[in-house]
Amino acid sequence: MNVDEARRQAHAAYMREYNRLNSERIKADARRRALDPQRKEKRSAQKKLRRACNLEHIRELERASQQRTKNYPEERLRREKNSVKADCHPERAHQSKGLCKACYMKQYLANYVRPKESLENRKNGHWARQGIAFTVADYDALFYDQGGVCAICHCPPVAGKSLSVDHDHDTGRVRGLLCDYCNRRLLIKKNTPEILERAASYLRKARES
Secondary structure, eight states, rough: HHHHHHHHHHHHHHHHHHHHHEEEEEHHHHHHHHOOHHHHHHHHHHHHHHHHTTTTHHHHHHHHHHHHHHTHHHHHHHHHHHHHSSSOOOTTTTTTTTTTTHHHHHHHHHHHHOOHHHHHHHHHHHHTTOOOOOHHHHHHHHHHHHHTTTTTTTOOOOOOOOOOOEOOEEEEEEEEEHHHHHHHHHTTTTHHHHHHHHHHHHHHHHHHH
16 A cells, blocks of 8 residues: 555545534534525625725735835844854854843843832732732831741741731731741631630640640
8 A cells, every 4th residue: 555545545534533523513514505505605705895894904914014025125134133143152143242142131130139119019019909908118017026937836937038918818907927837727717716726725635645
């Protein structure tokens, strides 16, 4: 069996499977064609009508294409300018200061310091979206009052992280600053004050016995 014959057989098998899976839709299309013999002519007329309605838009696209063709020399010069190679990696395109894009971004990010105002606005916006009337100044004051530790376990925050703002999800009132571990445990709705008190009593009895 040659390659062409194998392709024909594979296509025939595919069409048989397609017709089997789409038999209902094929029958429905056949019924629609039988009820409306001029369906093909109507669809052609609809396409012509859509083109007539959008003729100005089509012409605008054609004019833009012609303009791009006229500007091809400038586009070619721009591409040739961008084809300058970097000093750090000669196989890569030049980005800035003799560096490729990867090396330039690495150097830029290493020296970049986000403005303090930007960080504060970002945090304030995050709390506002959660419905919490809280600011960075409020956070600093509460952090100082708690001694810089979690309000439950009295552990300081992990290096590089800050304490989470714990708030009442019904009223939006801030209750305190917690570490990530304690805050996640309070997110469980089953952990009500009564249950947590019973759990504490249970652990005390177990320790005393």
